[in-house]
Amino acid sequence: MPAPSLAALTGFDQKLIVGVADMAVSNNPSVVLATYSLGSCLGITIYDPVTKVGGLLHAMLPDSSIDPAKAATQAAMFVDTGIPALFRAAYQLKADKHRVQICVLGGAQVMDASGFFSIGKRNLETLKRLLSQHGLSIRAEQTGGMVSRTVTLSVRTGEVKLKVSGVKEETIIWKK
Amino acid sequence: MEEIDEYIRKAKTLPPAPKILPQLMPLLKQTDVDSAKVVELISFDAGLTAKILTVCNSASQAGGQPVSNLHEALLRTGFAEVFRIVAKVVGEQTLGSAQTGYGLGKNELWEHSAVVAVAARIVATDRGLDPNVAFTAGLLHDVGKLVLTEALEGSYERLVEETEKNQQALVEAEKTVLGVDHAEVGGRLLSQWAFPKPLVDAVSWHHDPIKSTENAPLAACIYLANMIAAFTGHSFGHQAFAIRGRGEALQILGLQGDELPMYMIKTVDEFAKVSLLAAAA
Numbered sequence: 001m002p003a004p005s006l007a008a009l010t011g012f013d014q015k016l017i018v019g020v021a022d023m024a025v026s027n028n029p030s031v032v033l034a035t036y037s038l039g040s041c042l043g044i045t046i047y048d049p050v051t052k053v054g055g056l057l058h059a060m061l062p063d064s065s066i067d068p069a070k071a072a073t074q075a076a077m078f079v080d081t082g083i084p085a086l087f088r089a090a091y092q093l094k095a096d097k098h099r100v101q102i103c104v105l106g107g108a109q110v111m112d113a114s115g116f117f118s119i120g121k122r123n124l125e126t127l128k129r130l131l132s133q134h135g136l137s138i139r140a141e142q143t144g145g146m147v148s149r150t151v152t153l154s155v156r157t158g159e160v161k162l163k164v165s166g167v168k169e170e171t172i173i174w175k176k
Numbered sequence: 177m178e179e180i181d182e183y184i185r186k187a188k189t190l191p192p193a194p195k196i197l198p199q200l201m202p203l204l205k206q207t208d209v210d211s212a213k214v215v216e217l218i219s220f221d222a223g224l225t226a227k228i229l230t231v232c233n234s235a236s237q238a239g240g241q242p243v244s245n246l247h248e249a250l251l252r253t254g255f256a257e258v259f260r261i262v263a264k265v266v267g268e269q270t271l272g273s274a275q276t277g278y279g280l281g282k283n284e285l286w287e288h289s290a291v292v293a294v295a296a297r298i299v300a301t302d303r304g305l306d307p308n309v310a311f312t313a314g315l316l317h318d319v320g321k322l323v324l325t326e327a328l329e330g331s332y333e334r335l336v337e338e339t340e341k342n343q344q345a346l347v348e349a350e351k352t353v354l355g356v357d358h359a360e361v362g363g364r365l366l367s368q369w370a371f372p373k374p375l376v377d378a379v380s381w382h383h384d385p386i387k388s389t390e391n392a393p394l395a396a397c398i399y400l401a402n403m404i405a406a407f408t409g410h411s412f413g414h415q416a417f418a419i420r421g422r423g424e425a426l427q428i429l430g431l432q433g434d435e436l437p438m439y440m441i442k443t444v445d446e447f448a449k450v451s452l453l454a455a456a457a
Contacts, residue, residue, distance in 0.1 A: 020408060020409040020444060021444060036409070037409045037410065037411070037412060038409065039406050039407065039409055039411055039416060039417055040406065040407045040417070041407075041408075041409050058409070060407070060408060060409070060440065060444070061437050061440065061441075066434075066437050066438065067437075067438070067441060070441055077441065077444075108416070108417040109417065110403070110406065110417050110418075110419045110420070110421050111343065111345055111418065111419065111420045111421060112420070112421025113421065114421045114422065114423030115421075115423075116421060116423050116426055116433040116436070117403060117407075117421035117436075118421075119407050119436075119437075120417075145417070146339060146340075146415050146416070146417035146418045147415060147416060147417065148409075148411060148412055148413075148416040148417070165279060165412045165413055165414075165416055166278070166279020166280075166332070166412070166413045166414035166415075166416075167279070
């Protein structure tokens with residue numbers, strides 16, 4: 001028999017931190033997926049409320065064509081390779097494509113008239129194009145602006161929370 | 177200038193001057209570094225010496241015998257690497273505390289600065305600028321925030337208003353609210369601490385590099401590195417993205433703009449290695 005997890009022993013949820021250009025999926029109800037400091041990067045959460053499977057992707061750049069070798073080893077770096085990788089990982093845990101609730105955070109944008117620094121905007125455009133190609137819609141979205149965001153997804157409840165850097169309070173952005 | 181000095185004078189807490197860095201920097205230019213001189217400068221600080229040895233040893237675990245003194249560390253890793261370790265240790269001491277006026281938690285300014293340093297070295301190396309000066313300038317580019325954080329306490333709403341309603345960058349909002357900004361204050365502080373002029377200029381103009389008359393390329397390098405830190409998730413605090421996009425910074429460096437994603441990927445990879453080192457120390 002496996003040893004009981006720390007969460008089971010203490011009753012506390014365990015936070016699983018997803019770094020930049022990384023992703024994670026889980027069906028363990030005591031796991032809270034979290035990613036810090038989403039600036040122009042996108043944080044995408046998916047959650048299947050029936051099988052209670054959650055996933056979180058922290059993608060940095062829109063398009064993998066600039067570095068296919070990188071995309072092959074670290075799909076989560078790019079929106080266009082990270083999204084399919086996130087869904088595939090969630091399917092392994094019996095998530096259903098059309099049941100998952102999708103939330104999107106991040107995509108902050110600097111004050112840029114030149115267009116050279118519009119990474120946040122391009123990340124969002126790529127994501128929305130990709131989701132609509134697959135007939136998927138976004139349940140809740142907190143994107144753009146000039147702030148850095150932290151997001152958490154509770155695998156137990158599917159609740160998605162947002163914290164803005166420099167602001168104390170958390171807000172709930174999605175709850176079934 | 178008087179107003180800037182007044183802020184520096186009034187600041188309740190200033191970090192101790194990282195005296196060792198400006199003393200070591202001229203040696204970086206020498207092809208044949210006098211290691212006795214380096215050892216003399218560094219060994220004044222026992223804590224620093226111990227950290228250098230720890231980092232050298234954790235980095236060279238695969239490489240046989242551990243180093244036991246500074247001479248060996250210099251021989252094994254070279255002066256440029258020892259300098260970077262010194263800069264990191266000093267940077268962490270200088271920038272590690274929370275800067276609540278900016279909404280920055282403990283270690284957030286330090287993490288941001290370390291990423292800017294790494295990105296600046298990558299850009300500098302690619303564009304034929306001095307990577308060591310770029311690295312050090314990147315590390316210290318926000319040092320002016322340590323001076324202004326106290327004055328900004330309680331000004332959060334005004335800052336947000338200036339950035340959101342009046343479309344000002346954070347650095348411009350500082351100027352509106354306080355009369356000075358963190359870039360010019362930082363440059364002044366580093367000049368008082370006897371850092372070389374190119375580094376002082378780069379820090380002073382890291383939000384508006386074209387205004388630097390003598391060191392625009394280095395200032396543009398720090399500007400771009402600051403952007404890269406933001407785009408790779410290492411910028412924190414109030415209105416972290418209230419930065420003005422300046423296409424001319426790319427022109428100064430002879431870039432088209434499509435190099436940016438590759439610089440970002442390199443920075444993420446390089447910073448992962450650096451962080452592992454820090455964790456091992």
